[in-house]
Amino acid sequence: MSDLPTLLSQPALRLGASTITFGQMVVFAGLALLVLLGLLAFALARSTRARANAAEEAEMRMSAILQAQAEMQGRMGAMAELFGARQAELTQSLSQRLDAMTGRLGQTMSEQTKSTHESLTKLQERLAVIDTAQNNIQSLAGQVVQLQAILSNKQTRGAFGQSRMEAIVADGLPHGGYQFQATLSNGSRPDCIVRMPNGSPSLVIDAKFPLEAWNAIRAAEGSDARKLAAQSFRRDIEIHIRDISEKYLIAGETQDTAFMFVPSESVFSEIHENFEALVHRAHKARVVIVSPSLLMLSIQVIQAILKDARMREQAHLIQGEVMRLMEDVSRLDERVRKLQGHFGQTARDIDDILISTGKITRRSAKIETLELGEEAAADAASERPAHERATRRMADSKTGQLRLMVVEDEG
Template sequence: MRHQAEMQGRLAHMTETLSQRQSELGQAVNQRLDGMSQRLGSTITEQTKSTHENLRLLQERLAVIDAAQNNIQSLAKDVVGLQAILSNKQTRGAFGQGRMEAIVADGLPMGAYEFQTQLSNGKRPDCTIRMPNGAPPLVIDAKFPLEAWNVFRDVAAPEARKAAAAQFRRDLEVHIRDIAEKYLIPRETQEMAFLFVPSESIFAEIHEHFDGAVQKAQRLRVVIVSPSLLMLSIQVIQAVLKDQRMREQAHLIQGEVAHLMEDLSRLDDRTRKLQGHFLAAQRDVEQILTSSDKLVKRGAKIGGLELESVTESASESEPSPPRAVESRSGLLKFRVVDED
């Protein structure tokens, strides 16, 4: 009975120890799961913020696209009255200036261009675009001799058309020469300037019928551009400006990339450590379950144990000596004393 009591005490102690280990294991697992849940929650929150920011930027860009589309639609509606609008010289200048300003403002960031800025000679070009690396700005002129062009386009008689073509050629060459003299200033502006033509059809007619004026403009370093060519040039300038900003910020970008790689390395180490902790915890749980199964089996065997007391005959006057009796199971040995 004493040995059985000791065995029961040991079993109770082992059960208590097992329960305590299970409780500690559950607490550790819960703490780790809580930490992972917090990290996952913070990551999801950051991703949500980033997604909202990207959607906001996309909405802003779509608003700009919608505004540009509205401008295009309004221009398409005004095509019928374009001739009447351009018949007035002042209105024609404002129309060309407006189209040029819209293209430049849509393609370049604020601060990369100026309208009607004054040069050292007192002249005010329609637009100046700042070039990267401290280079002089590029000058754009939006005026165009449209009166002579309208005459050339409207006349049908061969002689009158020839005279109108000569007049338009003279007006165009005079305007090209004025641009070269007024806006091409050494070390203050670029070595070339743009002459903006606010119509693709006029641009095509000039290159088809007035090749001499185009050649003279090239010799004077004046480039005749249509709306599509001006837009393309603005995109090239924008790419150059972006490349300059990237080069200026290259050291910062490299530093941020280095910090990012360090963070990724730390995250990888911590993830591997966490994986090792989970594997160790899994092994501990498996060992605990194995021990628990063994204890359950041993307890079942002890509960069903049958002891046999083997007594030997002895004289009545002499007490029987103690002897060892082995259980049938062969697991435990008890000292049994026969008493009268």
Template sequence: MDGSLLAAFGGAAALARMAAWGAVLAGGLLVVWLWRGTRARAVAEERARELDLRLAEMARLQAEMTGRMQTMAEVFGSRQSDLARAVSERLDGLTHRLGASMVETGRSTEASLARLGERMAVIDRAQRSMSDLASEVLQLRSILADKQARGAFGQGRMEAIVADALPPNAYTFQATLPTGVRPDCLIHLPNGAPPLVVDAKFPLEAWTALGAAETDDERKLAGTRFRRDVLRHVIDIRDKYLLPGETQDTAFLFVPSESIFADLHERFEDLVQKAQRARVVIVSPSLLMLSIQVVQAVLRDHRMREQAHLIQAEVVHLLDDVARLHDRVLKLQAHHGQAAKDLEQIVISSEKLQRRAARIEDVEMGEAVPASPVVPIPLGASRLAGE
């Protein structure tokens, strides 16, 4: 019983303690809840104040940002206007420079086109000249293709060279020799010397065939023919035109082309030597001109020799005139010497007159001064006699 009571009492005590602890725990929880509510309200109020402060700060920042944005807008506006003005000025300057450049470019283009037009005109004239030259070459080719025309061409060129360098009485074209043959030209030499024969019928047919040959056999055949024709013509000149006492013992065979003459000496040297041994000299236009100039010098020297006696007579007359002039100069010198002496005497008389006038001026009027006799002095007397 006692034990049950004790147990019951102990259980009640335990329950009481548990209840007390429960009450304490509930009070603590209530205090904690109240504290937490108060803390929460304080935190909420603190946060509200912070939020208000932040909102105020944000409002201030927004206001500042608005002001700055306005300032920036004003700055941007002024900068934009400055930029627009600068861009406008630069565009105006660029437009002006572009216009000036375009004008200058137009002028230079116009000048270039003018120069181009002048050059085109020069090219056009050159082209016309080349066309004319081509037609002349074709004419020359047609002339050289015809034997008679080719002979007339060589004859005409030889006659032009001779007629340009010699007087008309120094040559004769197509003259007739005593044997009845007619050389192309006779050049008359002075002192009764026989004339020099010039033949202009160089055989160019074989030369044309030689130039047209394509194979070695054709060239060999054309070369043989050319040698035969030239040698035959050289022999004809020697037999027909070299007449003792009537013509010179040397004749000229005229080649109307410098290129043919050079090629002849280069490729057919043996033919040139054979012609020289036959006393026939093959000459080109330049060599014929040089020979004609030599003949011209000989004729000039002959004319000077013919006029030598006249020149000597004129020189004698010139010497007589020089001697006569010398005598007259000596006489004039003598006259000048006599005139100089007369002038000296006149000066002496003048000086004496001045001295006498000075003595008369120095004489006092109250004294009698014997007058010295005045002796007349002849004009041509010497200086000592006058004194």
């Protein structure tokens, strides 16, 4: 214990020139502790008051919250009622709109169904037309295949040209004015001969046109192949023209010219455009190259010539009929003149009858005057024109009957 004061008096800390002992430090520490305890008490009291104030504020806020909650519940109830009413109105409006929309949809669906049915009906009709057209196209394709087969075969191709030529000739000329596959005096048999009028020589028509070289021209690829095919085509035509000129041009039996029938207008135009030398050679050989249209025109000209020749042959018959017609006209003129004379005599007879009836009327008037005196005479004078008119009407009716009788007698 005796060391405690000594210990407290010993220096514990030096701050510059000042020295702080342990005792001072203990005092400072006690003072600091007291200050700290005072601060703690003050803080505790202050926190206690703050907690009391916070509790009061919390209670006030809680009451405000409860009041606001009550108001909110009232407002929520009003809003619930309002929402319920609005929901009922909305449900009713939606129901009405749905009903109207359902009706419109039903009407639209019915109209759409009707339109779809009509469209399907029209589509079926068009499909039927398309089926018919397709059948026609298939038939036409078959015919084209047959035509291709015909044109690919030389014999059938000749028969094709022969049939076209025969159809044109048979349609344009009367039966007996032509003959197919007739035999000439030199033994050759042309495809057709047309008999000319007045004993003139017959016209020869050949339909065996060579188309192999022409098909080769169309199938050729390249200028060299086309040139070779053109040369072959020219050579075949020249040979055919020479054969027609040597076989079918017979003096006194056939005409000086013969027809070489080309069964295609395109081939005919190609010959005249690109093979003009062949046309000149045919003219020199007295062979005329004709297409179907030119052959038809030539046949029509020959038909007109034959018709004119028949009219010339029948000219004497027509002249005889005209003479007999003139005789009938003269006889009719004579009978008309006789009838005119009868009418003149009848008119003169009617005039004489009218004179006699006039005299009778006047005499009857005089007789009535003599019997009835002056008064009766005046009445008769006033009635005289009526009697005269009646007499004239009777005379006119008799004249008409006489004229009718005269006409019937003449007839």
